[in-house]
Amino acid sequence: xxxxxxxxxxxxxxxxxxxxxxxxxxxxxxxxxxxxxxxxxxxxxxxxxxxxxxxxxxxxxxxxxxxxxxxxxxxxxxxxxxxxxxxxxxxxxxxxxxxxxxxxxxxxxxxxxxxxxxxxxxxxxxxxxxxxxxxxxxxxxxxxxxxxxxxxxxxxxx
Amino acid sequence: xxxxxxxxxxxxxxxxxxxxxxxxxxxxxxxxxxxxxxxxxxxxxxxxxxxxxxxxxxxxxxxxxxxxxxxxxxxxxxxxxxxxxxxxxxxxxxxxxxxxxxxxxxxxxxxxxxxxxxxxxxxxxxxxxxxxxxxxxxxxxxxxxxxxxxxxxxxxxxxxxxxxxxxxxxxxxxxxxxxxxxxxxxxxxxxxxxxxxxxx
Numbered sequence: 001x002x003x004x005x006x007x008x009x010x011x012x013x014x015x016x017x018x019x020x021x022x023x024x025x026x027x028x029x030x031x032x033x034x035x036x037x038x039x040x041x042x043x044x045x046x047x048x049x050x051x052x053x054x055x056x057x058x059x060x061x062x063x064x065x066x067x068x069x070x071x072x073x074x075x076x077x078x079x080x081x082x083x084x085x086x087x088x089x090x091x092x093x094x095x096x097x098x099x100x101x102x103x104x105x106x107x108x109x110x111x112x113x114x115x116x117x118x119x120x121x122x123x124x125x126x127x128x129x130x131x132x133x134x135x136x137x138x139x140x141x142x143x144x145x146x147x148x149x150x151x152x153x154x155x156x157x158x
Numbered sequence: 159x160x161x162x163x164x165x166x167x168x169x170x171x172x173x174x175x176x177x178x179x180x181x182x183x184x185x186x187x188x189x190x191x192x193x194x195x196x197x198x199x200x201x202x203x204x205x206x207x208x209x210x211x212x213x214x215x216x217x218x219x220x221x222x223x224x225x226x227x228x229x230x231x232x233x234x235x236x237x238x239x240x241x242x243x244x245x246x247x248x249x250x251x252x253x254x255x256x257x258x259x260x261x262x263x264x265x266x267x268x269x270x271x272x273x274x275x276x277x278x279x280x281x282x283x284x285x286x287x288x289x290x291x292x293x294x295x296x297x298x299x300x301x302x303x304x305x306x307x308x309x310x311x312x313x314x315x316x317x318x319x320x321x322x323x324x325x326x327x328x329x330x331x332x333x334x335x336x337x338x339x340x341x342x343x344x345x346x347x348x349x350x351x352x353x354x355x356x357x358x
Contacts, residue, residue: 133214
């Protein structure tokens, strides 16, 4: 009777191979998750003021170092919206992230301008404020996008 | 090494090689975060960030909304590039003008220009011809309510092999009715590293 060897048995071959493939797949998935963008939208009360913020955070790592804790709005120059958003990092090390605002008019159409990506450094347990002024008086709403920067193996981001 | 152990190793090597391989030319978002960051020159994202910060500061101050006529007439005065690199300052000023026009608070006059030259000579000639035909040659031209001056400075230093360069964008807004500066803004962009990189 032949004793099964590691090379000859399909079952003994597949176990470590599958384990490695699973590990590689998990690493790839983790790296892919680093590419996801978190978004924050204001939830408005009946008076149009910000009641709270709605956060979509598929990137949990990014969320841990850039969580939006509150948002405020004011009107400047008589008719132009200004937004301030407080962002908190629960990390114990200095981190970086990128963000940008997108602006929308009353019809929900995007208003271009003042919407470039900006990079920020955040200290451990720090809460910092990002500030933006709408590009036009026609802007009535906004969305904040937060993206990870300098994640492993790939520097491409939105 | 047995063939069974070399299979996953090869798979990992192939995957790493594929990810780290040479990158072919591609289009990227000019306002994105995967642009080249240079240690020796102003990048387009630097102009973008500076213009957004300066225009935002100007709008936030409310000074443009206080002009006696709306939209106010604006003219661009002297813009100085005092960095070690030569570049067209319109890379900054055009963005600022576009953003200011979009606010609806100002319009850029072509009736007068810095040093007697305007960006659009035909607009000026047509404007003067229409004034003549309308019998308004003796009335004052559309003088600007505000003028803008700007300066771009550079500050470079290093520690060991790490270089640091700061570009300082300064801008002033003058009310021509009083001759006073009514708003000033400054945006400093600092980059640190040993060499150029992609992404920020």
